[in-house]
Amino acid sequence: MAEEVKLFGVWASPFSRRVEIALKIKGVKYEYIEEDLTNKSPLLLKYNPVHKKIPVLVHNGNPIAESVVIIEYIDETWKHNPILPQHPYDRALARFWAKFIDEKCLPALWNSMWSKGKEREAAIGEACEHLKTLENELGDKKFFGGEEIGLVDIAANFIGFWLVSLQEPIGLELLTEEKFPKLCKWIHAYVNHTAIKESLPPKDKLIEALSARFGAASK
């Protein structure tokens, strides 16, 4: 049966880009549908009635929401070029770190970028602590997944591209070579990986769009 794979996303979203990276790693062809989050389509609301968020992957008519859940689904459906490790313990560790990124790192990084005053100061302190934890977890590996990109690398795409693209233009000095040499080395390998390179948004357009939307809101 011919596969039907559709992705509802937003070009500037690190979450929909995560799914695109996973599909590219697997070499799965897909139809991409850009959503307007200010005017969500009836299809998005139908496919993700609980969260009403992108990304949503629709595979042969079956919708799947939440980026990490989608990546695991992709990995189980197309088994070549594995994204999660094979051993149950290693799989558990990969899920643990992906969860740490989503629940701890991303909120602190987001608030470091866009909140104000004392809240911003506190967020920067917290974000530094979390980045240190990730730096230690990465150690001397090329990727969090080892020699190849894995779940944790894909989950960390906000750090690998969004944070490093935006921090300087918005006057934030967070992820520096001096403080995080291993993460900086990882970022270099990450953005030069073929599947990643093909899945990242244009940097200038991203800076412009996010600064206009969230920078203005935080003033």
Ligand SMILES: N[C@@H](CCC(=O)N[C@@H](CS)C(=O)NCC(=O)O)C(=O)O
């Ligand atoms: N935990 C979700 C987060 C997805 C998410 O936050 N999507 C945002 C865009 S970046 C969204 O659709 N927001 C619409 C809304 O909140 O109304 C995932 O990993 O997929």
